[in-house]
Amino acid sequence: MSASIYSMSVSIYSMSVSIYNMSASIYSMLQHIIDLLKTDGMVDKGDIIKNLEYSISVLDTLYIEETKRLFDDDDALNEVEPDAVPSEVRDWLAQTFTKSQTGTRVQGERPKFKSVAQAVRAGLMVDRLYRRMSSCGSESAVEPPTPVAKILKDVDQWSFNVFDLDEHSGGNSLRYMGYELIRSQGLISKLRINGNHLDNFLTALQVGYSKYSNPYHNLIHGADVAQTVYALLQISGLMKWLTDIEIFATIIAALIHDYEHTGTTNNFHIMSRTSLAMLYNDRAVLENHHLSAAFELMKSEDKNILSGLKAEEYREFRSLVIDMVLATDMSGHFQQIKNMRSMLSCAENIEKSKALSLILHTADISHPSKPWVVHKRWTDNLIEEFFKQGDREKVLGIACSPLCDRQTTLVEKSQIGFITIIVEPSFNVLGDMMEKLVAVLQNNNTLVDSGTQAHTILEDVEAEASQLNHIKSTNLKSLSMKEVAMVKHWEVCLAENRKKWKELAGVEDDPPEKSDDRNNNANSTNSRSTNRAISRSTSTTGLKLDARELNSQLPRSLSKADVHHRN
Numbered sequence: 383m384s385a386s387i388y389s390m391s392v393s394i395y396s397m398s399v400s401i402y403n404m405s406a407s408i409y410s411m412l413q414h415i416i417d418l419l420k421t422d423g424m425v426d427k428g429d430i431i432k433n434l435e436y437s438i439s440v441l442d443t444l445y446i447e448e449t450k451r452l453f454d455d456d457d458a459l460n461e462v463e464p465d466a467v468p469s470e471v472r473d474w475l476a477q478t479f480t481k482s483q484t485g486t487r488v489q490g491e492r493p494k495f496k497s498v499a500q501a502v503r504a505g506l507m508v509d510r511l512y513r514r515m516s517s518c519g520s521e522s523a524v525e526p527p528t529p530v531a532k533i534l535k536d537v538d539q540w541s542f543n544v545f546d547l548d549e550h551s552g553g554n555s556l557r558y559m560g561y562e563l564i565r566s567q568g569l570i571s572k573l574r575i576n577g578n579h580l581d582n583f584l585t586a587l588q589v590g591y592s593k594y595s596n597p598y599h600n601l602i603h604g605a606d607v608a609q610t611v612y613a614l615l616q617i618s619g620l621m622k623w624l625t626d627i628e629i630f631a632t633i634i635a636a637l638i639h640d641y642e643h644t645g646t647t648n649n650f651h652i653m654s655r656t657s658l659a660m661l662y663n664d665r666a667v668l669e670n671h672h673l674s675a676a677f678e679l680m681k682s683e684d685k686n687i688l689s690g691l692k693a694e695e696y697r698e699f700r701s702l703v704i705d706m707v708l709a710t711d712m713s714g715h716f717q718q719i720k721n722m723r724s725m726l727s728c729a730e731n732i733e734k735s736k737a738l739s740l741i742l743h744t745a746d747i748s749h750p751s752k753p754w755v756v757h758k759r760w761t762d763n764l765i766e767e768f769f770k771q772g773d774r775e776k777v778l779g780i781a782c783s784p785l786c787d788r789q790t791t792l793v794e795k796s797q798i799g800f801i802t803i804i805v806e807p808s809f810n811v812l813g814d815m816m817e818k819l820v821a822v823l824q825n826n827n828t829l830v831d832s833g834t835q836a837h838t839i840l841e842d843v844e845a846e847a848s849q850l851n852h853i854k855s856t857n858l859k860s861l862s863m864k865e866v867a868m869v870k871h872w873e874v875c876l877a878e879n880r881k882k883w884k885e886l887a888g889v890e891d892d893p894p895e896k897s898d899d900r901n902n903n904a905n906s907t908n909s910r911s912t913n914r915a916i917s918r919s920t921s922t923t924g925l926k927l928d929a930r931e932l933n934s935q936l937p938r939s940l941s942k943a944d945v946h947h948r949n
C-alpha cells in the first residue's frame with residue numbers, strides 16, 4: 383500500500399489509480415478484520431464490528447463520490463504524508479469518518495482532494511491495523527529501517543541498484559525486497575498471508591540461498607530478479623492485467639527461482655552424477671530442486687504463506703510457479719523464444735503462464751541490460767562462480783565446462799556473445815509481447831487466461847463504476863508511454879554494455895548492417911517502433927567474432943545447434 387502512496391505524489395493520474403486500489407484494499411481488509419474479530423473471542427467485539435461495518439459503508443460512499451470527480455481535481459496531493467498518520471485505530475475511525483460524515487460539504491459542492499487524502503490516510507491506517515492483527519505472534523512483521531525504506535521507494539525503477547539495498551540492509555536484500563513487493567500489492571491482506579510466516583519464509587529463503595556461499599547465485603540475485611520482474615510488470619502496466627494470485631505467484635517464483643543453488647550448472651550435476659541429477663533424472667535438475675525445496679519450506683507451519691488460499695487458488699498458484707521456474711532452465715531458451723514469437727502473431731492467444739514465464743526468464747538474464755556498474759559486478763561474480771566449477775571439474779577429472787576454465791576463457795568476448803545471441807533477442811520478444819498485450823487490453827479488454835478467470839477486487843469495484851472505460855483507457859495509454867521509456871532504458875544499457883565489452887576485448891564496432899540482415903540476426907518480429915529502434919542501435923552486427931569461437935564461449939546449457947542455426 384505504501385508504494386501506492388509514493389506514486390500518488392507523482393501525478394494526478396497515479397493518484398486516481400491508487401485511490402481505486404486503496405479503496406479496494408481497505409474494503410477487503412476491513413472485511414477480513416471483521417472475520418478475524420468474529421472468530422477470536424475478544425470482548426466488546428460487537429462494538430468493534432459495528433464500527434468497522436460502519437466504516438466500510440462510509441468508505442464506500444466516499445469512494446463512489448470522490449471517483450465521480452477525481453479527474454477534475456488537481457490540488458492537495460501533498461496532503462498525503464504517510465509518516466503523519468496517527469497510530470491509534472480507534473482515534474482514526476472516529477476522526478476520519480466523522481470528518482467525512484459531518485455533512486460539512488454543501489450539497490453540490492465539489493469535494494477537494496483533501497478528502498481523498500483522508501481516504502488515503504484511512505487506507506494507511508487500516509493497512510497498519512491489519513498488519514498488526516495478522517502478525518500477532520512472537521515475531522513482528524517486517525518493518526524496514528529508514529535507509530532501506532528509502533531505497534525501496536525506487537523498487538519499480540529499471541535503474542534500481544540491488545547491491546545498494548543489500549549493503550544498507552545488512553545482507554537482507556531478499557527479505558526486505560520480498561516483503562515490500564508482496565505488501566505493496568496489498569497481497570498480505572487480499573490473500574490472508576500471516577506477516578510473521580511471510581517473514582519466516584523469506585528469512586529461510588535467504589538461508590537456503592546462502593548455503594553454498596555462491597558469488598552469483600545468492601540471495602542478492604533472488605532479490606534482483608524479483609525486483610526486475612516487478613519493474614517490468616509495473617512500468618509496462620501489465621500488473622493491471624493480472625489477478626492477485628498471478629501477481630503473488632510471479633513474485634514468489636522470482637524469489638525462489640534459484641533457491642539452494644549449488645553454484646554449479648545442470649551440466650555439472652549430470653556429468654558428475656550428483657544425487658540431484660539422480661533424483662531428477664538429468665532433467666532441469668536445479669530448477670526442479672529450487673521448486674521442490676521451496677514448496678517444502680512453504681509447507682512448514684511457521685513459514686506457511688499459502689494457508690489463506692482456497693484450494694483452487696493454491697492449485698493455480700502452484701501450477702504457475704512451477705511453470706515459471708521450470709522455464710528458467712536455460713536449455714529451453716530458444717524453444718521458449720520461438721514459441722512466444724509464434725504466439726505473437728495472434729496476441730489474443732497469448733497465455734498468461736507463458737507470458738509470465740518469459741518475463742521471469744528475461745529478468746533472470748537481465749543484468750546486461752542494467753547500468754554498467756551493476757552489470758560488471760554481476761559478470762565478475764558469475765565468472766568467479768564458473769571458474770570455481772572449472773576448478774572442481776579439473777579435480778574430479780571430468781571435462782571443464784565452457785566458460786569455466788580460468789586459463790582459457792575469454793570473458794569479454796563471451797559477454798558480447800551472451801548479450802547479442804541471448805539477452806537482446808529475449809528483450810526484443812519481451813518488448814513485442816508487452817506492447818501487444820497492452821494494445822489488446824486497450825482495445826477490447828479480452829485476454830486468454832491460463833486458468834480460472836478470477837477478478838481482482840479492483841476490477842469488481844471498477845465494474846460497478848460508470849467511469850470504468852475512461853479510467854482504464856487513460857491508465858493504459860499513459861502506462862504504454864512509460865513502457866516506451868523503459869524499453870529505451872534497457873536498449874541504451876544493452877548497447878552501452880556491449881560497446882564496453884568490445885572496447886575491453888579490442889573488437890571493432892561495425893557500421894549498422896542492412897535491415898534484412900538485422901532482422902535475420904535478431905529474429906525480431908519488428909512489430910513495434912520501439913523494437914525497431916532497438917534493432918537499429920543495438921543490432922547484432924558489431925561482432926567480429928567467428929561463430930565457432932562464439933559458440934565455444936557459450937555455456938553448455940544452451941543448445942549449440944540453435945546457436946549455429948542463428949549464425
Ligand SMILES: Nc1nc2c(ncn2[C@@H]2O[C@H](COP(=O)(O)O)[C@@H](O)[C@H]2O)c(=O)[nH]1
Nearest residue numbers: 640710712746747761764796797800937939
Ligand atoms: N555467459 C553469461 N551467461 C550468463 C550471464 N548471466 C546469466 N547467464 C546465464 O544465464 C543463466 C541464468 O539462469 P540462472 O537461473 O542460473 O540465474 C545463468 O546460469 C548463466 O548460465 C552472463 O553475464 N554471461
Ligand SMILES: [Mg+2]
Nearest residue numbers: 639640668710
Ligand atoms: Mg536458475
Ligand SMILES: [Zn+2]
Nearest residue numbers: 603639640746
Ligand atoms: Zn537465476
